[in-house]
Amino acid sequence: MSRAVFPGTFDPPTNGHLDIIARAAVAFDEVIVAAGVNQSKKRLFSVEERLEMLTAITEPFGNVRIGTFEGLLVDYCRAEQAQVIVKGLRAGGDYDYELQMAQMNRKMSGVDTLFLPTAPENAYISSSLVKEIARLGGPVEDFLPPIVHQRLLGTL
Numbered sequence: 001m002s003r004a005v006f007p008g009t010f011d012p013p014t015n016g017h018l019d020i021i022a023r024a025a026v027a028f029d030e031v032i033v034a035a036g037v038n039q040s041k042k043r044l045f046s047v048e049e050r051l052e053m054l055t056a057i058t059e060p061f062g063n064v065r066i067g068t069f070e071g072l073l074v075d076y077c078r079a080e081q082a083q084v085i086v087k088g089l090r091a092g093g094d095y096d097y098e099l100q101m102a103q104m105n106r107k108m109s110g111v112d113t114l115f116l117p118t119a120p121e122n123a124y125i126s127s128s129l130v131k132e133i134a135r136l137g138g139p140v141e142d143f144l145p146p147i148v149h150q151r152l153l154g155t156l
């Protein structure tokens with residue numbers, strides 16, 4: 001059984017994230033969408049809220065489940081018996097850092113990383129930019145699943 005972990009902060013989950021999840025769900029028997037928990041970082045949405053949104057937007061996929069991890073991602077992957085980490089690559093800016101992390105993770109644990117090029121229409125989307133635009137009253141409905149958009153407007 002092939003199992004992949006798609007890690008992220010998902011604060012909030014975007015259409016870019018959802019596209020990667022959908023494509024990974026086709027490629028693997030099971031996908032775990034794992035929200036990173038870092039107590040020292042202030043997030044707009046709580047862990048519980050992020051898990052609720054992730055659960056709602058991944059409900060249509062029968063082979064996707066939601067989890068959280070603290071500490072090393074590769075420790076989580078081993079604990080969940082996941083063979084690979086899936087990451088989206090948006091543009092050149094992601095590449096250097098993601099390559100370094102992938103090589104370090106493989107060195108530490110043997111867990112490999114598979115990169116999926118984000119869909120061009122999502123390549124410029126990030127959770128932080130969406131929050132910034134929304135805080136300034138700009139339109140972000142095109143970048144978010146509807147339920148996430150509703151939650152974001154309700155939170156800001």
Ligand SMILES: O=C(O)c1ccc2[nH]nc(Br)c2c1
Binds near residue numbers: 127
């Ligand atoms: O939303 C972000 O911050 C973010 C970052 C990095 C990313 N790589 N692939 C995707 Br989809 C993606 C999203």
